[in-house]
Amino acid sequence: MKAIGGFLGDTGFALIANNWKVLIMILISFVLMYLAIVKKFEPLLLLPIAFGMLLTNLPGAGMYNAELFADGHVHWEMFGGKGNITPGLLDYLYLGVKLGIYPCLIFIGVGAMTDFGPLIANPKSLLLGAAAQLGIFLTFFGTRILFGFTPFEAASTGIIGGADGPTAIFVTSKLAPELLGPIAVAAYSYMALVPVIQPPIMKLLTTKKERMIEMKQLREVSKTEKIIFPIVVTAFVSLLLPSAAALIGSLMLGNLLRECGVAERLSKTVQNELMNIVTVFLGISVGATATADIFLTMKTIQIIIMGVVAFGFGTAGGVLLAKIMNLFLKNKINPLIGSAGVSAVPMAARVSQVVGQKENPRNFLLMHAMGPNVAGVIGSAIAAGAFLTLFMR
Template sequence: MGIIDGFLEGIIGLVESSGFVSLGWQNYVMVAVSFVLFYLAIAKEYEPLILLPLAFGMLLVNLCPSIMGAPSTEFVLQSEYLKTHDVASQSVQYATTVMNGEVYYNVPTYGGLLYYLYQGVKMGIYPPLIFLGIGAMTDFGPLIANPKSFILGAAAQLGIFFTFFGAIFLGFTQAQAGSIGIIGGADGPTAIFVTSKLAPDLLGPIAVAAYSYMALVPIIQPPIMKALTTKKERAIKMSQLRPVSKLEKIIFPIVVIVLVALLLPDAAPLVGMLMLGNLMKESGVVDRIAKTAQNELMNIVTIFLGVTVGATATGTVFLQLNTLKIILLGLIAFCLGTAAGVLFGKLMCVLTKGKVNPLIGSAGVSAVPMAARVSQKVGQQENPTNYLLMHAMGPNVAGVIGSAVAAGVLLSVIPH
């Protein structure tokens, strides 16, 4: 009879610990959301390198919440502990606590797997490492050849600051508003970096919004670009960019990090890693580590970043009214950034007497190189002989620097 009772207790314990009993409806809704992200990543190939691990992290944490559980301390009655453990063989001496006249061992318990991997996000390690890889893959030649592109890259960041004030108006704190506004930069690592420092409780919704809008650049941007430009403007052909010397490409990252580090130290981790990666690439003397930054390191960090950020999107945190506000404000920020870039492109078109195609301004939102490709595609729809890609890459890589600088501004002015 004792064997049967023990077996039944085991079955009951198994059922009670299963997800069918312990999970709430919010968890199942988030499982459905993860399936949508899987569809976008696999079927539509929208930013699959980050959306797929992010969706899997979201799926995993909502099916098994303990995988993100933090370590804790368990109080175990000393007399009971000694019955099952050989204290003489224990190399670790646990602290003791006396409660109700009984002595208890303070036995530490381990956290879940993703809790430890998440520390790279929490401590601001993964986003700068992503920037290292981006820098090693980026050619700043189009930006160096046409420094005016910096203006377009900066203009596209205006959406960040407009949305920042809009979020405060809607009742968000300054720290939360800064994290929401940075979505407008269309730069996932930067959004995660800022949010992990200012509003870590919003990391899940903001990361999902940031990467979703990055993935939807080809859908969101063209209507805005066409609405703000004329057919004649979209058909403008731009002259070929001048060749850029190797010396210029080597000097550029050094000059940029010196200026940024002196003027805006909070942006130095992101911009510094970006410029280090680029210097490794352009110097030509460290090909081995440059390739590692581009490939192996970038891939490993992307997996850890995507899965752990997705694992912050639990049902109880994600399914709130504020989440809908964040997603809507993020879309507004992204649209405003695109619009500001195009409008400044129109201004440059007027000032240069028709030598600048305003479409390249939309690429200043930082989603490299997708935003530049969208500029190229929309331009070719009006003029099949038009080739705007390299011209758009100038504002595009300027937007990467611009979003990091905007992050530095927010971190320096918002208490955290």
């Protein structure tokens, strides 16, 4: 009977009584799985995140131990057997996040799937992509002023406005790793809600006449231009902001594999097998950081609130700059493509197309919107590099 009593006392069901908050986290993980599977909210990453959240909050499983990464550092001596903690599976997988490996590998895959042709054909769209990063910096100052976030926490929260999950994870893992779970969940949830968040803002800031503007077909971009572009961007951005070199270099390496024409096998591999494997590891690892003590706080609510603010201002920044540019341009830009400056590729560009075609069935904005869209990927990486340069000293 004593042995049976000891067995029952060691079960997860009994341990829940000692920390009821884990039950709430398990329920939250179920909700996120529902959103990923049934509602299809960014399922490729939200589902692994939700499952990682479930695993890390199972009492007694010991799959993730935050003590191994306390104070923002990896305590390698504990991995070697020192101390009374036995590293779990998720601890080892999380090293790929903590060391910045997974986000960079994801960026190689993103680069291989991205066509920078629309951006090269219309360089002005680079300005729209830059303007859409307004949400990142306004949110940075907003969280500092309104909620008293530290510069590290504010930078990590602000990067949500770039609508780029891997970049948000990369920055947060460096500056505020304790907030990785809430920020990742907020970032990917809002990315999935781009078709809901953006259209009201786009319509509010534009007139019907502006939304009906038809744009000329983009010029054809040569293969030579597409090959030179990733090389030049890598060199220029990395010299300007060395902290952004890892993200920009990974993105442009993937794109060079796509465009060079001599590495088709590698291009297909990073687009498919590598991307899929890393997505699973990244999602589970990020979900593992969403423990009850970190997630069930007022700061999580504040992050979720400021995340949608970041998206809103990012959308508005691109639209408003397009309207300003139209004051000086002979060939007018449809301001709707400015909203695609957030780097949710290609979802934001599709939203521009859908909203524009509702006003004018002859409007085909998708390729024009892809210019600011891919520029936004570069812009969010540069913003990440700026934050890392400022605060990682």
